[in-house]
Amino acid sequence: MRIALLTYSTRPRGGVVHTLALAEALAALGHAVTVWTLGRGGDAFFRPVDPRVRLAVVPFPDVPGEEVGPRVLRSIRLLRVAFAAAADGYDVVHAQDCISANAVDRCVRTVHHLDQFTTPELAACHERAIVRPYAHLTVSAAVAAELRAGWGITAEVIPNGVDAARFAAAVPAVPERPYLLTVGGIEPRKGSLDLLDAYALLRRELPALRLVIAGGETLFDYRAYRAEWEERARALGVVPEVLGPVAHDDLPPLMAGAAAFAFPSTREGFGLAAMEALAAGVPVVVRDLPVLREVFGTAVGYGTDPASLAAALLRAVTAPDPARRAAGRALAAAHTWPAAAARHVEFYERVTAGRSPHRPVPARP
CATH class of the missing domain: 3.40.50.2000 (Glycogen Phosphorylase B;)
Structure with missing residues (x-):
């Protein structure tokens, strides 16, 4: 399968650690994996990445004094424009956070945890990133229960791997x-x-x-x-x-x-x-x-x-x-990453059955 995994940073946070480890385990199974991210603080990830994984790091220059809301909107816009310009078609586009889920039009989403935001841009980003994806994953049954209770969404539970x-x-x-x-x-x-x-x-x-x-x-x-x-x-x-x-x-x-x-x-x-x-x-x-x-x-x-x-x-x-x-x-x-990757592949095959590959479309204003 041709798989795009999207995250929001090159720096070490739980979701980024998860994305890289999953990408490497999927590549080890023979899949063509590209990790898309924003280059916050530089164009390299916090650790070396298996060369079988293709990296697409979108430059994200710092803007001194920028507030959180405008930074979120700029993050979404830059990642959306770069991803839409890509010539590749993917069988699966898999977003790992609310910013990357807002930057694409059709995706699978892993909801790692649910937050409550007061910043309007963040609150809207969080909500869209839950309701717009066509399929959902969580890393625990407790978060899956929150999704079901709050939004009526049924999510597949695939626990994290651990190195x-x-x-x-x-x-x-x-x-x-x-x-x-x-x-x-x-x-x-x-x-x-x-x-x-x-x-x-x-x-x-x-x-x-x-x-x-x-x-x-x-x-x-x-x-x-x-x-x-x-x-x-x-x-x-x-x-x-x-x-x-x-x-x-x-x-x-x-x-x-x-x-x-x-x-x-x-x-x-x-x-x-x-x-x-x-x-x-x-x-x-x-x-x-x-x-x-x-x-x-x-x-x-x-x-x-x-x-x-x-x-x-x-x-x-x-x-x-x-x-x-x-x-x-x-x-x-x-909790191994090979086992988690194998379950992801089964999930991808199930939710993409009959769907055409994802083709980036021109970015919307």
Whole structure:
């Protein structure tokens, strides 16, 4: 099959990680795969990509002072114009986010998670990207249930794959002092304020424990939330270490060296970073959400607020459970990209039966 996978960035976010890994697994099965994306911050992805995957990176220059709404509209417009100008016809056009789903006229869509936006352009983008695609995938049954309840849409569930071997083989970083790690940056959806409060409680019992925050590349403007977070840290008397985006090869040892991994997100579709931590053999504590209960079961600890998150993290750091560690490694290893790719191919064949290949049409105003 000729398959176009569309994402919105070259930088390391969960949806981009998913897109590249899926593209490589589909190419390994013999399919002709092109990944389309916007070149935010450059024209190269955050990691090398299998040469069997064709890359179409659309330049996206930064505009200083640009607000989120206009940036979203410009993203859609540039990707739409570039994709419409392509001479290739695809059997499947598969969008992984709301921006790429708005940039094409007919597509399959993976809904990784559902958001609530106040920016009008984002709210409209989010809604169109749900209702316009002709077929839908999710990475968990919980998100599929949200789609069914909110829009009457039936989605196929194909869980994420995980590069478990990469994290299982990592040589742990050896820190001077133990650290609690989270990946995803500082933003509302990641529960960053609750994690600060939990960490302050945890420090009462473990004063040497550091909090390390990795990642954080995002399209959105969270400066106000970040300012609130920094003010809260000062008030609590804690000094987290904010690394920002971490190089691809540096993430596994950073993950494997952590005393525990915290994942207090308020909205998730699967929890790929937490699954990678399990693959590395690190105790994981997540927020008690239906989707994370579905994905992780008894392999992780749970908390609902700063106090219960702190209590679960204290147990994870001071009394890690070998049986839970083994269960976590096994769970991560069971989610393979070849299996996910094979299920995607079955889905593509089913939903495209009788359809003509997708031919780009001239971009609309």
